[in-house]
Amino acid sequence: MPDDVPDRQNVSGELHRVSIKPPPFLQDQPDLFFIQMEAQFNIASIKCDITKYHYVVASLDQNVSSRVSDSLRNPPETNKYEELKKVIIAEFTDSDQKKLRKLINSVELGDLDPSKLLKKMKELAKNQLSDDVLKTLWLERLPDNIRAVICIGSGDLTTLSKQADTMAEMQSISNISAVGSQSEILSRIDALQKQVEELRTSRPGGSRKHGSQKRDLSKSRSKSKPRLPLCRYHFRFGKDAKKCVEPCQFKKFDLSEN
Incomplete structure (x- = not known):
């Protein structure tokens, strides 16, 4: 036994x-x-x-x-x-390939600082990946403008991650400034629109007078008569009119038929 x-x-x-x-x-x-x-x-x-x-x-x-x-x-x-x-x-137990897939598929920059992203990737790697591989995977997740500078930088990963943090912070400040400028422009436009409206409504008689003028003009037009007793089609299109509404004396004055 x-x-x-x-x-x-x-x-x-x-x-x-x-x-x-x-x-x-x-x-x-x-x-x-x-x-x-x-x-x-x-x-x-x-x-x-x-x-x-x-x-x-x-x-x-x-x-x-x-x-x-x-x-x-x-x-x-x-x-x-x-x-x-x-x-x-x-x-x-995850193989190196599985760990790489986890790093590629599950870790994103999002709201993390570049250095915190690197730290998280190191924790997942558990010292099973070389610095060169880790650097490549980390750089792939950085914004294009930051990656372009860090790729040609010198120093270890810790140094490069601090440089990336500085660049990300500067970019964030720039974006906030741009948004602030746009807001200022919109505020100025709103102020100008209000001033124009105030000027228009503050004129003596203002829009009220203008509206009454339109109504008087409309009434005068409706009461006026055309020089010739023509229907609206012959009055507008002459001999090219396709229609005619009685009473209409267009034929009486159409000299082209004589």
């Missing part, structure tokens, strides 16, 4: 002697699960590999179990716990 496979009496003794409470499994930090489990194993004096294995298998949720199902269905003859531990950590 292999050394790491205890007899049933020893396994049963361990299982009845202790009570283990498995911690929650964090998919982005699978190693923490085993660190906490092993701390409980040490407190409970559990040293048997098969006992540890059964505790871990019983504590896995459906999602984790499905992703390591092959190992659960076909465990090795020995070192079951250690092998399962390796499989689970490998399955849920």
Whole structure:
């Protein structure tokens, strides 16, 4: 019988002697699960590999179990716990490529200062990316005008991030000034419009007199008669009129027909 496979009496003794409470499994930090489990194993004096294995298998949720199902269905003859531990950590630990995708897809500048953006990217990288790679990914997220200057700058990432912060701050002040100028122009336009309106309404008789003049002119036009008793079509279009409304004496005065 292999050394790491205890007899049933020893396994049963361990299982009845202790009570283990498995911690929650964090998919982005699978190693923490085993660190906490092993701390409980040490407190409970559990040293048997098969006992540890059964505790871990019983504590896995459906999602984790499905992703390591092959190992659960076909465990090795020995070192079951250690092998399962390796499989689970490998399955849920991000590779460098996954980390790169996270950096590319999830991190944006937004309202962050360039230096704070760099800090956040470093935290995600967990020292697994070189400064050159990190610099490239960081620069891609900066505004074009800032990136163009930082690309040709010298110094380490910390120095460059401070330079980028300064440029971003200056750009923000410039944008605020531009908005302020536009607001000032609009305010002046509003003031001029008010002055014109006040001048128009403050004239003696103002708009009231102007309106009465229009009405009087309209009345005089409506009362006046055309020089010739022509309908409105012949009065306007002459011999080219397509219509005629009686009474109309256009034919009487149309000399072209004679």
